[in-house]
Amino acid sequence: MLLAKRISRIEPSLTLGITMRAKSMIQNGFNVLCFSAGEPDFNTPENIKQAAIDAIRDGYSHYTPVDGINELKEAIVNKFERENNLKYDKDQVCVSVGAKHTLFNIAQVLFEEGDEVIIPSPYWVTYEAIVKYAGAKPVIIHTRKEDGFVLKKEALEKAVSPRTKALIFSSPSNPAGVVYNRKDLEDMAEVALKNDFYIISDEIYEHIIYDGIEQISIASLDKDIYKKTLVVNGVSKSYAMTGWRIGYLAGDRKIVKAIAKLQSQSTSNPTAVAQMAAVEALNGPQDSVEQMRKEFEERRNFIVNEFRSTGRCDCFNPKGAFYIFPNISHLYKEGTEINSSMDFAMSLLEKAHVAVVPGIAFGEDDYIRVSFATSMEEIKAGVKIFKAFISEL
C-alpha cells in the first residue's frame, strides 16, 4: 500500500514509545519504575467525576455544537477573566479533543508550505511534528541552561525571517519546567509585533507552578499582543483529566471559525459528557488543584536535591510542570554503549528497569526527562536505582 507522502514527515511520539515499551516489560513480569509519563498520577477529583455521571443520566449522549457547548465556553471565558485577566467573547473560544488536538488544528488552519515556525528548544515533541505535518518548516532555537532555558531576545531576532508565521512555546514548559517572567514575555511580544507573527502560547501547565512565582499569559501584556496570541489550554494537567480529552483555544475569531470548520469535517464535537465534566472542573471548587500542586512541589524539591547530590547530573530546578531535565552528557563515553540520550534511556530501562525519556525527543541530546508525576515512594526507589546505575558507568 502506498501511503500519502505527508505521513512520512512525522515520527511516532517518542514519549509514548518509551512508556509503551515500559508497559510491555511490566506485562512480561518486570517491575519497572516509570518516570516517563506525561500525566498526573492523581485521579480526577470526585466532584468532576460526579458531574460526568450526572451528565450521562441527564441524557448528554447527543452531538453538541462542534466547537463546544455554550456552558463550557462560558466557563472558559470566565476562567480567562478570573485567572489570567483576559477578556474573550464566546466566539473567540473553540473546544477540542485535548490541547494536542487544539495545537494540531491551529497548525492545520494557519501553516502551509513556505511558512517558518519558531520553536524554542527544548520543546514538547508535538510542536515540531504538527508544523512539519502542515508542510511548514520548524525553526528550532536552542536555549541555554545558563539562561534558564529561556528564549532570549537576540536569539529570537536572529531566527526571524520574512517567512516567520508564528512562534510556539509553553510556559510552564515541558520538559524543562521553565516559567517565563514578565520581561522575557515582553521581549518576545516586542519581536512578534515588530515582525508581525503569531504567538501560540501553550499554558496547559499553568497551575503546576512552584516557589510562589507568578504565571503570566503573554496575551495579557497589552492589547496588541492579545490580538496576535492564540492561548492554548485544557483540563488535562490541572485537574488530572488526561483521559477525558478536553482542550481549548482562545484568540482571533477568524482562526477559531476556521478550526470549527475543520472540526465539523473531522472530529465533530469533543465528547459531550467530558465537556460537562470540564464545566465542573472550571466552575467548581479549586482546592484539589492546590493539593496536587503542593504534592508536586514536595516531590520536585526532593528529586532535584537527589539528582544534584550525585554530582554527576547538572539539574535545572524547574519552576513549573512535573519534570526534571538533568544533563547527563558527561556520563557518555566514546567506545561504550552509552553515547546519546537514547542509549542512556534504553540502557536504564533494559538494565535497571527505570523508564525515562531521552532528551533527543525534545531536541536536546545531552539530557533526559524524568517525570515526577508518580508517588514519593516510587520516586525514592527510582532515585536509588538511578544512583546505582550511574555509579557503574
Ligand SMILES: Cc1ncc(COP(=O)(O)O)c(C=O)c1O
Ligand atoms: C506542553 C504540552 N502541551 C500540551 C499537551 C497536551 O495536553 P492534552 O492532554 O490536553 O492534549 C501536553 C501533554 O503532555 C504538553 O506536555
